[in-house]
Amino acid sequence: MSQVSRYRNGVRVSERHGAGEWTVEKLALLLLMPLGVWVASTAFTLAGAGYEAVMQWFARPLNAGLLAATALILVVFANLAWKVIVEDYIHKPGSKAFLLGLLNLICLVLAAASVFFIVRLALGSAPLPAGFGI
Numbered sequence: 527m528s529q530v531s532r533y534r535n536g537v538r539v540s541e542r543h544g545a546g547e548w549t550v551e552k553l554a555l556l557l558l559m560p561l562g563v564w565v566a567s568t569a570f571t572l573a574g575a576g577y578e579a580v581m582q583w584f585a586r587p588l589n590a591g592l593l594a595a596t597a598l599i600l601v602v603f604a605n606l607a608w609k610v611i612v613e614d615y616i617h618k619p620g621s622k623a624f625l626l627g628l629l630n631l632i633c634l635v636l637a638a639a640s641v642f643f644i645v646r647l648a649l650g651s652a653p654l655p656a657g658f659g660i
Contacts, residue, residue, distance in 0.1 A: 584647040594641050605629060
């Protein structure tokens with residue numbers, strides 16, 4: 527059942543729920559600001575440190591948790607930002623649906639891989655099995 531379109535000042539008012547996504551995007555950005563400063567300061571602190579020092583840093587649950595949270599929030603923010611770009615500039619419904627699905631898949635894989643490798647480093651099992659990876 528379709529509703530009657532609403533207009534404000536001669537412009538059609540959107541019935542979609544973009545305001546919720548906008549709020550999530552701004553909240554993610556707000557969380558990324560202090561986490562980004564933390565990541566930058568950590569990078570400067572660990573620059574030039576040996577393998578053992580870096581592994582000890584990852585072994586601390588707070589560091590691994592904050593890094594995993596940073597990675598997940600960054601992926602959510604990037605997903606929402608790219609979704610807006612696709613929705614604004616891709617006009618064919620089929621292409622738009624395909625690209626949004628591909629975008630969601632890529633972000634899901636990035637989030638899962640980020641958490642997987644952070645947990646591996648935190649547990650001290652950084653080297654990958656023979657024949658896997660570089």
